[in-house]
Structure formats: structure tokens, C-alpha cells
Amino acid sequence: MMAACGGSFWLPPTGPGNLRCDKDAAGHWPDNAERAACGNGTTGRISKDMSDRLKAEREAAAARRNLLAQDAIERTGITEEMIRELVTRFYGRVREDALLGPVFAIVQNWDEHLAKLGDFWSSVVLMSGRYHGSPMRAHLPLNLVGDHFDRWLDLFEQTAREVCPPAAAALFIDKARRIADSFEMASATGAGRIASPRHVLRS
Numbered sequence: 001m002m003a004a005c006g007g008s009f010w011l012p013p014t015g016p017g018n019l020r021c022d023k024d025a026a027g028h029w030p031d032n033a034e035r036a037a038c039g040n041g042t043t044g045r046i047s048k049d050m051s052d053r054l055k056a057e058r059e060a061a062a063a064r065r066n067l068l069a070q071d072a073i074e075r076t077g078i079t080e081e082m083i084r085e086l087v088t089r090f091y092g093r094v095r096e097d098a099l100l101g102p103v104f105a106i107v108q109n110w111d112e113h114l115a116k117l118g119d120f121w122s123s124v125v126l127m128s129g130r131y132h133g134s135p136m137r138a139h140l141p142l143n144l145v146g147d148h149f150d151r152w153l154d155l156f157e158q159t160a161r162e163v164c165p166p167a168a169a170a171l172f173i174d175k176a177r178r179i180a181d182s183f184e185m186a187s188a189t190g191a192g193r194i195a196s197p198r199h200v201l202r203s
């Protein structure tokens with residue numbers, strides 16, 4: 001299906017009018033109408049049935065996400081305001097930390113970084129879908145090792161316990177440990193080492 005969009009899914013479209021069938025500059029995928037119109041006029045059109053089915057699936061997924069988010073809010077009391085406070089306080093500590101501070105010296109615009117991290121956590125815990133980045137890609141070039149992750153989690157967990165009620169702190173911490181494990185394992189693999197998850201097992 002994708003291959004018909006002007007050649008390859010991974011390459012810019014070559015179809016009439018240069019309709020998009022890959023992400024635009026802002027990282028958004030084209031909608032189904034645009035995708036359906038994409039192609040060379042002979043093959044690759046998404047049928048109306050398929051387009052309707054995709055739309056219904058997308059709506060069902062959005063409804064499921066809403067239910068999950070509602071459940072998380074009721075169980076934990078997490079709010080956008082709480083996320084802002086957590087992110088601001090945590091990165092205040094990170095910037096002053098002897099081990100982590102220098103790694104974060106590459107951040108050029110802290111207002112943007114904090115806003116991005118607010119969107120990230122809102123997407124992770126409230127499923128708001130506001131974050132569209134690629135965090136793994138941002139971390140691989142940083143050559144992070146175990147000590148970095150341990151310190152990052154120490155500060156994050158300390159801050160989460162201060163800012164959030166227990167159930168909310170537990171959710172943030174669980175997510176952070178899982179994500180830290182995935183970054184750590186990917187960083188190790190990139191450096192030719194084998195690592196297994198250790199943060200989810202933290203006490």
C-alpha cells in the first residue's frame with residue numbers, strides 16, 4: 001500500500017502535485033484523504049472502504065486512549081499543572097548537578113526544552129498525544145552510561161515524591177524507569193555491549 005505512494009514509503013513522494021505520503025516538516029503524517037490521493041494515478045489509491053475503516057480504527061483508538069487517560073487521572077490525580085511543576089523542579093536540579101549538568105549544556109533553549117518535556121510527560125501519563133519527537137534518537141549520541149541513568153533517576157524520583165501524591169509519583173517513576181532501561185540498553189548496544197533492564201527492579 002505504502003509502496004505505491006510515488007515509489008518508496010521512506011522517500012519523498014514523486015506522484016502528481018507532490019502530494020505527501022510521508023511526514024511533513026513538522027513531523028505529521030498526511031491525513032487519509034491526502035494519502036488516498038497520493039500515487040501515480042494508476043495504482044496505490046486507498047479505497048473509500050479502507051479509508052473509512054482506518055478512520056473508524058483511529059477514532060476507536062482515540063476513545064480507548066481517553067478512557068485510559070481518564071482512569072489514570074482518577075487513580076493518580078495527575079494534572080498538567082503537576083507535570084509542569086515536576087519538569088521545572090527536576091530540570092532545575094539536573095542543571096546544577098555535577099554529573100548531569102555538563103551533559104545538558106547542549107540544550108540551547110531551556111524554555112523550549114521544558115515545554116517539550118512537559119508535552120512528553122503529558123503524552124506518557126495522560127496520553128495527550130502532544131509530544132511528537134524521537135527521544136531515543138536524541139539520547140544515543142550522548143554516550144550515556146549507567147552512572148548517568150542512576151543519577152537521573154535518583155533526582156527524578158526524589159522530585160516526583162516531593163511534587164506528587166504517592167499514586168502519581170509511583171506512575172511517573174514506573175514510566176521513567178522503563179524508559180531509562182530502554183535508553184540504557186540501546187546506548188549499550190550502540191557501544192557494543194549487552195545490557196539488561198535494571199531500573200524496573202529498583203527498590
Ligand code: HEM
Pocket residue numbers: 100103104105106107116117120133134135138139142144148149150152175176179180183
Ligand atoms: C542518563 C540520563 C539522561 C540524560 C543525561 C539525558 C539527557 C538529555 C539531553 C542532553 C537532552 C537534549 C538533547 C538535545 O537537545 O539534542 C535530552 C532530551 C530529552 N530527554 Fe533525556 N536524558 C536522560 C534520560 C532521560 C529519560 C530517562 C527520559 C524519559 C523518561 C528522557 C527524556 C527526554 C526527552 C523526551 C527529550 C527530548 C527529546 C527530543 O528532542 O524530542 N531523558 N535528554
